[in-house]
Amino acid sequence: MPGAIYAEGLVKTFGDVRALDGVDLDVPEGTVLGLLGPNGAGKTTTVRCLTTLLRPDSGRAVVAGIDVLKQPDAVRRSIGLSGQFAAVDEYLTGRENLQMVGRLYQMRAKAAKERAAELLEQFHLTDAADRPTKTYSGGMRRRLDLAAALVVSPPVMFMDEPTTGLDPRNRQQLWEVIKQLVSGGTTLLLTTQYLEEADHLAHDIAVVDHGKVIAKGTSDQLKARTGGERVEVVVHQREHIQAAAEVLAGFGKGETTVEDHMRKLTAPVTGGAKLLAEVIRELDTRGIEIDDIGLRRPTLDDVFLSLTGHVAEAKDQENDKEAAQ
Amino acid sequence: MSAVTDTVRVAPATNPVSQSIRDSMVVAKRNLIRMSRIPEMIIYGLIQPIMFVVLFTYVFGGSMQIGNSTSAADYKNFLMAGIFAQTVTFATASSGAGIADDMHKGLIDRFRSLPMARGAVLTGRTLADSVQTALTLVVLAVVALLVGWRVGSDGSTNAAKVLAAFGLLLLLGYAFTWIGALIGMSVKTPEAATSSGLIWLFPVTFISNAFVDTSHMTPWLRHIAEWNPFSATVQACRVLFANPGQSPSDAWPMQHPVWASLIYSILILVIFRTLAVRKYRSATA
Numbered sequence: 092m093p094g095a096i097y098a099e100g101l102v103k104t105f106g107d108v109r110a111l112d113g114v115d116l117d118v119p120e121g122t123v124l125g126l127l128g129p130n131g132a133g134k135t136t137t138v139r140c141l142t143t144l145l146r147p148d149s150g151r152a153v154v155a156g157i158d159v160l161k162q163p164d165a166v167r168r169s170i171g172l173s174g175q176f177a178a179v180d181e182y183l184t185g186r187e188n189l190q191m192v193g194r195l196y197q198m199r200a201k202a203a204k205e206r207a208a209e210l211l212e213q214f215h216l217t218d219a220a221d222r223p224t225k226t227y228s229g230g231m232r233r234r235l236d237l238a239a240a241l242v243v244s245p246p247v248m249f250m251d252e253p254t255t256g257l258d259p260r261n262r263q264q265l266w267e268v269i270k271q272l273v274s275g276g277t278t279l280l281l282t283t284q285y286l287e288e289a290d291h292l293a294h295d296i297a298v299v300d301h302g303k304v305i306a307k308g309t310s311d312q313l314k315a316r317t318g319g320e321r322v323e324v325v326v327h328q329r330e331h332i333q334a335a336a337e338v339l340a341g342f343g344k345g346e347t348t349v350e351d352h353m354r355k356l357t358a359p360v361t362g363g364a365k366l367l368a369e370v371i372r373e374l375d376t377r378g379i380e381i382d383d384i385g386l387r388r389p390t391l392d393d394v395f396l397s398l399t400g401h402v403a404e405a406k407d408q409e410n411d412k413e414a415a416q
Numbered sequence: 417m418s419a420v421t422d423t424v425r426v427a428p429a430t431n432p433v434s435q436s437i438r439d440s441m442v443v444a445k446r447n448l449i450r451m452s453r454i455p456e457m458i459i460y461g462l463i464q465p466i467m468f469v470v471l472f473t474y475v476f477g478g479s480m481q482i483g484n485s486t487s488a489a490d491y492k493n494f495l496m497a498g499i500f501a502q503t504v505t506f507a508t509a510s511s512g513a514g515i516a517d518d519m520h521k522g523l524i525d526r527f528r529s530l531p532m533a534r535g536a537v538l539t540g541r542t543l544a545d546s547v548q549t550a551l552t553l554v555v556l557a558v559v560a561l562l563v564g565w566r567v568g569s570d571g572s573t574n575a576a577k578v579l580a581a582f583g584l585l586l587l588l589g590y591a592f593t594w595i596g597a598l599i600g601m602s603v604k605t606p607e608a609a610t611s612s613g614l615i616w617l618f619p620v621t622f623i624s625n626a627f628v629d630t631s632h633m634t635p636w637l638r639h640i641a642e643w644n645p646f647s648a649t650v651q652a653c654r655v656l657f658a659n660p661g662q663s664p665s666d667a668w669p670m671q672h673p674v675w676a677s678l679i680y681s682i683l684i685l686v687i688f689r690t691l692a693v694r695k696y697r698s699a700t701a
Binding site (some may be wrong): 093139142143144163164167168170172174175176177178179180181182189191192194195197223236239 | 435439440442443445446447450453454521523524525526527528529530531532537653
C-alpha cells in the first residue's frame with residue numbers, strides 16, 4: 092500500500108536539461124516529508140508534477156490514492172498547494188480571494204463565505220479581510236496564500252518553500268500553523284532551503300540534487316550518516332593553532348580541520364563531555380589560551396554539505412528573486 | 417487555529433457544463449472586481465476611441481469621398497460603425513496583456529491546481545472584458561451622438577435594428593478577444609502581449625471598409641477588404657443603423673453582411689477558443 096504521496100521514477104526534461112532524473116518518493120499518511128536541495132535540484136519541478144501542473148515525461152505518481160497522470164481532476168479535489176510566491180489576486184481583498192478559491196473548489200456560495208470567514212479568523216487576518224491584498228505585508232500575504240490552500244482541508248498538502256522571504260516571527264507563526272495541520276492528520280510535502288525548517292517540521296527528509304533523491308531518512312539518521320560529534324576550539328592566538336591541532340590529533344577520531352582566519356579547529360570525536368574536559372585540561376597544561384570550546388553535533392547543514400558537496404543556497408536564491416523582481 | 421482541519425468539504429464532480437458556466441462566472445466576477453479597483457484602466461480604454469471619433473470626424477471629415485458625397489456630415493455618419501468596430505477589436509490587446517500577466521503570476525498555478533473547469537480562467541476573463549467593451553460602446557455612442565452622428569441618416573431603422581448592430585459588435589469583440597487570449601497565452605511577457613496584440617489589428621481594421629470607401633481601393637486590396645470578417649460587421653452596422661457608405665459590392669459578405677458577420681464571429685470564436693483553451697491546458701507558466 093503506497094503512502095499518501097507516492098512517486099516512482101519521475102522524469103522531466105526541459106530541452107537539454109534533465110530537471111527530474113528518476114525521483115522516487117513515498118510519504119506515509121499523516122507525516123511530513125521535507126524535500127531539501129540546492130537551487131535547480133528539482134524540488135519545485137517535483138511538486139509541480141505531483142500537483143498536476145506539469146506532466147512528467149515518464150514515471151508514476153499517486154496522491155491520496157489517486158493516479159496523478161490518469162485522474163488529474165480527482166487529484167485536484169484532494170490537494171492544497173501553497174507555492175513559492177503568494178498566489179493571491181492583489182486587487183481582491185483577502186475575503187474575496189478565499190471566497191473565490193472556495194467557489195472554484197465547487198463549494199456553494201454560502202459555504203465558501205463561511206469558510207473564508209473562519210480561515211481569516213484562524214490566520215489572524217480578520218482586521219485586514221476587506222482590504223485589497225496589495226496592501227498586505229509579505230507575511231500576511233503568505234498567511235492568506237496558505238489559508239487559500241486550506242479552504243477545503245485537503246488530505247494532502249504541498250508547500251513549496253512556504254517561508255522563503257519571511258522574517259523570523261512570521262516564520263515561527265507559519266510553523267505553528269503547519270504543525271497544527273499535520274497533527275490533524277494532513278500529509279504534507281514541504282520543500283525548503285532552510286535546513287532548520289526541515290529539522291523542525293519534517294518527519295522524514297529527502298535530499299534532492301540533479302533531479303534525483305540522493306539521501307532519505309529522518310533528520311537524526313542523516314546526521315548520523317554524516318558523522319558523530321565534534322570538538323570545536325577557537326584559540327586566542329594564531330601562533331597556537333599548530334599546538335592545538337596536535338592536542339586534538341591525540342583525541343580526535345579523524346582528520347582535524349582548521350579554519351585559519353577564524354582560528355578555529357574542528358575534530359570528530361567520541362566520548363562526549365568527559366572527553367571535552369580532558370581536551371580542556373590538556374590545552375591548559377600546554378598553556379594554549381582559548382576563546383571558545385564546545386562539543387558540536389552535526390547540523391543538517393553539515394549533512395547537506397557532505398551529500399551535495401555544496402552548502403544550501405538560501406542566500407543566493409533570495410538575491411536572485413530580488414533581482415528578478 | 418484548532419479548526420484548520422475540521423472538515424473535508426470537497427464537493428463531488430458535477431455536470432461539466434454547469435460547472436464550466438459557474439466557474440467562468442466566478443472568474444468573471446474576479447476580473448470585474450479587479451477592473452472596478454483599477455478605474456484608470458477603463459478610463460484609458462475610453463480615451464483612445466473618443467480621440468479617434470473626434471480626430472476622424474474633424475480632420476478627415478470633408479476630405480473623404482463616400483459614395484458620391486464629400487460632405488462632412490455623411491463621412492461622420494459613415495465613420496461611426498467603423499470606429500465602433502475598431503474599438504471592440506482593439507480592446508482585445510489589453511485582454512491578451514491581462515491574460516499574459518495572469519499567466520506569469522503565481523495565481524495561475526493556484527487556478528491550475530484547483531478542481532475547476534479548464535476553460536474557465538480564460539472564459540471568465542473574456543466575459544469580463546466584454547462587459548468592459550459594452551461599457552465603452554455606451555460611452556462612445558454618447559460621444560458620437562454629441563458630435564452629430566445620427567442613426568437613420570440614410571434610410572429608416574428602428575431600435576431593434578440598432579440594438580442588433582450593437583449585439584453584432586459585441587459578438588465580434590468577444591470573438592476577437594479569444595485571438596487576444598491565444599496571443600496572451602503564447603507570448604513570454606505581458607509587454608510582448610500588448611504590442612503583438614496590437615500590430616495585427618492595424619491591417620485588419622484598416623484594410624477594410626471602416627474608414628474609407630472600399631470602391632476607391634486597388635482591386636486586389638478591395639477584394640481583401642470586402643472579404644475581411646471585420647468589414648462584414650461594419651457593413652452590417654451601417655445597414656442596421658441606416659448610415660451612408662454601404663458597399664454596393666457583389667462580394668457575398670457585403671450583400672449579406674448580418675449573416676456574414678454572425679458566421680465569421682462564431683467561426684473565429686470557436687476556432688480561437690479551442691486553440692486558447694488547449695494552450696492553457698498545456699501551459700507550464
